[in-house]
Amino acid sequence: MAWRLRLAPEKTNIDFFKHQWITFGGSMLLMVLSFVAWGAMGLNFGIDFKGGTTLRTDSATVIDTGVYRATLDGLDLGDVAINEVFDPSFRADQHVAAIRISAAKGQDQIDDAGLKRVTDALTAMDPALKIVSVETVGPKVSSELVWSSITALLATSLGILGYIWLRFEWQFALGGVLALLHDVFITVGIFALFQIKFDLTIVAALLTILGYSINDTVVVFDRLRENLVKYKTMPLKEVMNLSVNETLSRTLATSLTTLLAVGSMLVLGGDVIRGFSFAIFMGIILGTYSSVYVAKNLVLFLGLDRSDKPRATGKGADHEFANIDA
Amino acid sequence: MQMETPLWKRLVVWAIVVVGLILAAPNLFYSRVETRNDAATAIAKAAKLGVTATPEQTAALSVWPSWAPSALVNLGLDLRGGAHLLAEVKLADVYKQRMDAFWPDARDALKEVRDATGPIKRKPAPEGTLRIMLTNPDGMQAALAKLQGLTSNVVSLTGAGQKDMDIVADGSDIVITLSDAEKAATDTRTLQQSLEIIRRRVDAAGTREPSIQRQGADRILIEVPGVGSAEELKAIIGTTAKLTFNTVVGQGSDKTANPGQGNMLLPASDNAKLYYTVEAAPVVTGDDLVDAQPSFDQNGRPAVSFRFDTSGARKFGVYTTAHVGQPFAIVLDKQVISAPTIQTAITGGSGVITGNFTVEGSTNLAVLLRAGALPAEMTFLEERTVGPELGQDSIDAGKVAAIAGMVLVGVFMLASYGMFGLFANITLVLSMGIIFGILSMIGGTLTLPGIAGLVLTIGTAVDANVLVYERIREELRHAKTAARAIELGYERATSAIVDANVTTLITSIVLYFFGAGPVRGFAVALFIGIVTSVFTALFVTRLIIEIWFNWRKPKTLIV
Numbered sequence: 001m002a003w004r005l006r007l008a009p010e011k012t013n014i015d016f017f018k019h020q021w022i023t024f025g026g027s028m029l030l031m032v033l034s035f036v037a038w039g040a041m042g043l044n045f046g047i048d049f050k051g052g053t054t055l056r057t058d059s060a061t062v063i064d065t066g067v068y069r070a071t072l073d074g075l076d077l078g079d080v081a082i083n084e085v086f087d088p089s090f091r092a093d094q095h096v097a098a099i100r101i102s103a104a105k106g107q108d109q110i111d112d113a114g115l116k117r118v119t120d121a122l123t124a125m126d127p128a129l130k131i132v133s134v135e136t137v138g139p140k141v142s143s144e145l146v147w148s149s150i151t152a153l154l155a156t157s158l159g160i161l162g163y164i165w166l167r168f169e170w171q172f173a174l175g176g177v178l179a180l181l182h183d184v185f186i187t188v189g190i191f192a193l194f195q196i197k198f199d200l201t202i203v204a205a206l207l208t209i210l211g212y213s214i215n216d217t218v219v220v221f222d223r224l225r226e227n228l229v230k231y232k233t234m235p236l237k238e239v240m241n242l243s244v245n246e247t248l249s250r251t252l253a254t255s256l257t258t259l260l261a262v263g264s265m266l267v268l269g270g271d272v273i274r275g276f277s278f279a280i281f282m283g284i285i286l287g288t289y290s291s292v293y294v295a296k297n298l299v300l301f302l303g304l305d306r307s308d309k310p311r312a313t314g315k316g317a318d319h320e321f322a323n324i325d326a
Numbered sequence: 327m328q329m330e331t332p333l334w335k336r337l338v339v340w341a342i343v344v345v346g347l348i349l350a351a352p353n354l355f356y357s358r359v360e361t362r363n364d365a366a367t368a369i370a371k372a373a374k375l376g377v378t379a380t381p382e383q384t385a386a387l388s389v390w391p392s393w394a395p396s397a398l399v400n401l402g403l404d405l406r407g408g409a410h411l412l413a414e415v416k417l418a419d420v421y422k423q424r425m426d427a428f429w430p431d432a433r434d435a436l437k438e439v440r441d442a443t444g445p446i447k448r449k450p451a452p453e454g455t456l457r458i459m460l461t462n463p464d465g466m467q468a469a470l471a472k473l474q475g476l477t478s479n480v481v482s483l484t485g486a487g488q489k490d491m492d493i494v495a496d497g498s499d500i501v502i503t504l505s506d507a508e509k510a511a512t513d514t515r516t517l518q519q520s521l522e523i524i525r526r527r528v529d530a531a532g533t534r535e536p537s538i539q540r541q542g543a544d545r546i547l548i549e550v551p552g553v554g555s556a557e558e559l560k561a562i563i564g565t566t567a568k569l570t571f572n573t574v575v576g577q578g579s580d581k582t583a584n585p586g587q588g589n590m591l592l593p594a595s596d597n598a599k600l601y602y603t604v605e606a607a608p609v610v611t612g613d614d615l616v617d618a619q620p621s622f623d624q625n626g627r628p629a630v631s632f633r634f635d636t637s638g639a640r641k642f643g644v645y646t647t648a649h650v651g652q653p654f655a656i657v658l659d660k661q662v663i664s665a666p667t668i669q670t671a672i673t674g675g676s677g678v679i680t681g682n683f684t685v686e687g688s689t690n691l692a693v694l695l696r697a698g699a700l701p702a703e704m705t706f707l708e709e710r711t712v713g714p715e716l717g718q719d720s721i722d723a724g725k726v727a728a729i730a731g732m733v734l735v736g737v738f739m740l741a742s743y744g745m746f747g748l749f750a751n752i753t754l755v756l757s758m759g760i761i762f763g764i765l766s767m768i769g770g771t772l773t774l775p776g777i778a779g780l781v782l783t784i785g786t787a788v789d790a791n792v793l794v795y796e797r798i799r800e801e802l803r804h805a806k807t808a809a810r811a812i813e814l815g816y817e818r819a820t821s822a823i824v825d826a827n828v829t830t831l832i833t834s835i836v837l838y839f840f841g842a843g844p845v846r847g848f849a850v851a852l853f854i855g856i857v858t859s860v861f862t863a864l865f866v867t868r869l870i871i872e873i874w875f876n877w878r879k880p881k882t883l884i885v
């Protein structure tokens with residue numbers, strides 16, 4: 001018998017409802033806390049949503065943010081924030097700073113002359129310094145991006161809701177999508193709590209979380225759909241437990257492979273994409289958790305009609321391919 | 327017991343894999359193929375102009391065989407470096423120009439009914455509106471009829487049958503605006519012209535693969551790889567480049583001086599204290615130019631030489647003949663570049679613009695004049711520049727992360743599923759190849775988030791395999807034969823695999839329409855990644871298992 005790595009024993013019989021006050025309740029509490037963090041601390045919006053200019057400098061000289069500040073002071077700019085960036089992928093003599101400048105009073109966005117003053121001052125301060133990226137987003141675009149982000153999140157949620165409704169029943173659809181929102185809201189809460197820069201790529205990451213978190217949930221639901229027909233008299237709660245147990249080893253395996261891949265992106269992929277990788281990383285962990293502890297609880301709460309009426313999918317069989325193995 | 331997939335199905339699956347891998351192959355020799363492609367483009371361009379290719383270009387062609395596929399995955403601006411600009415075209419500019427141009431016509435037309443209307447006057451009105459006061463409102467009907475005669479039908483599909491101007495009476499005033507249909511038609515035209523002119527300017531500047539797209543009603547997105555900064559790009563496309571030759575009335579240093587009726591006060595471009603008073607109506611405009619080239623004047627200073635078309639040459643000839651010894655102003659975007667004195671009549675239709683130019687400045691101006699003036703001004707809502715160094719750093723980090731991710735996932739799969747894990751790993755490598763093949767084929771753009779999307783695909787590509795393997799394990803427990811367990815595993819896992827992946831496809835479609843640039847690259851990578859990985863897991867892995875199974879004929883199966 002060959003040795004195999006097992007993330008879960010061959011047959012588990014865990015009662016996933018046993019501590020639901022802690023697991024499901026905890027999730028709800030985390031969600032509330034996320035809203036609190038969100039409301040109290042606000043998100044650290046990047047220029048995509050707030051407007052303004054960011055510069056990224058790269059130099060062989062060690063960075064003293066005080067000197068940078070002194071250099072940029074008195075250039076007649078708006079607020080200036082200077083951060084040194086660290087990353088394991090940098091060379092030993094690579095020193096990177098991120099400078100964020102908001103538009104001066106009475107201006108929509110920094111003008112060419114202002115930007116030139118900044119770049120001239122920086123290169124005069126440190127001739128070895130290179131400005132490797134400059135980004136400016138005007139207020140008009142940034143306010144539109146806020147709306148298009150919200151629309152995109154809603155559109156994706158509705159799309160997923162519709163698809164699951166089509167393939168399963170409305171309780172599954174609603175439960176699944178609410179569990180998704182749980183994943184997304186807590187991820188946003190983490191971004192608020194640690195004040196990680198929240199820009200357009202983070203929204204892209206949140207959208208990706210929507211798509212991926214539902215993945216685990218769908219696999220559990222798919223099994224549930226199958227078992228509901230197989231065990232007609234078993235109480236709903238038990239069928240749910242059985243389904244989660246049966247799919248547990250797959251759920252863990254998939255989450256682990258995805259985490260391994262995204263984790264290597266998070267550690268080795270460079271700082272430019274780090275926020276994005278981090279959001280997806282958190283989203284996968286939360287998504288796995290919610291598909292085991294949140295989604296099915298919501299379905300249970302919504303209740304299922306188990307009478308033998310024709311199913312939403314229009315098939316009476318235990319699942320789509322059942323007839324093949326008649 | 328044999329496992330037997332129909333031959334045609336096997337052939338189709340392997341054909342897709344092989345074609346995908348062949349299409350991906352050029353990406354392994356990226357810089358070499360790119361050199362060839364650049365040379366091919368340059369030669370094609372030269373051939374169009376009737377120029378033969380240089381030996382270097384022909385030599386560059388041979389670095390990659392011509393029979394081999396040569397499509398590459400495009401690298402996004404965030405990986406290659408370059409500039410990204412989102413410009414908003416001030417469409418209302420054109421309404422104003424139209425009304426300003428309509429006023430002299432209206433004035434002349436109303437002269438004919440002066441007996442009824444009395445003297446008329448243009449009154450101040452918001453931009454894009456022409457308000458004409460009649461001294462005697464009794465002549466209103468006659469005046470309206472006259473003006474109606476000047477309108478024409480809208481030239482557009484949706485606005486067919488409608489007049490281009492709305493002319494209404496407001497007390498003793500006549501208010502004229504462009505009609506909504508005409509505005510819509512004008513907007514479309516303005517935007518198309520702007521796009522075309524920007525394209526010509528960027529092309530003339532000779533950068534590689536620029537992308538210039540219309541976005542929404544009044545915006546243009548310009549992405550140009552390889553440009554040093556958004557500033558440079560703005561210098562090329564941001565200027566309106568409206569060139570006019572005007573009669574000089576006078577000059578002075580008072581910027582508040584009243585230029586008088588029909589004149590304009592314009593600053594000199596090279597002297598902050600000098601202002602020219604010129605006649606507002608130009609003698610000739612840049613529209614009459616057929617060519618402009620950077621050159622040098624007799625003192626060896628950079629200049630721009632130009633040539634008029636026939637009508638421009640005639641107008642310019644008549645004017646210069648009549649005004650020998652007088653100065654005229656060369657005006658670019660409301661600044662006087664220079665105001666030379668006419669030495670002799672210029673009837674040949676060509677001339678030289680001198681001014682305080684640098685070589686770069688004169689080259690740029692020549693490009694701008696050749697491409698024509700923008701119909702309206704533009705403002706820039708969004709500017710992004712990424713340096714090539716940062717892009718290269720991102721590519722390097724992305725490569726390391728992708729390889730590390732693949733190795734980690736591969737080790738995990740091997741440890742969890744043994745031989746079957748190995749099969750999944752082979753398919754994983756194949757699917758990465760196919761993804762690159764598809765991206766090359768459709769001319770997709772790889773961005774930094776796109777790389778993240780591919781890494782994410784590594785993690786999920788094995789997911790479909792995991793689902794199948796877990797299901798096979800379960801089926802094996804129910805003591806079926808090995809071959810049957812594999813078959814059932816595939817059949818019963820399919821619904822979960824499809825349902826789980828369709829949701830992600832929905833997400834990637836929304837992402838595509840939501841985002842631009844890097845995010846869009848991510849959406850494309852995600853979409854192709856999912857389709858490919860589901861295909862390879864359901865078909866390719868299965869064929870590999872089948873080959874192995876038929877070869878070893880195992881009695882029992884350990885997954």
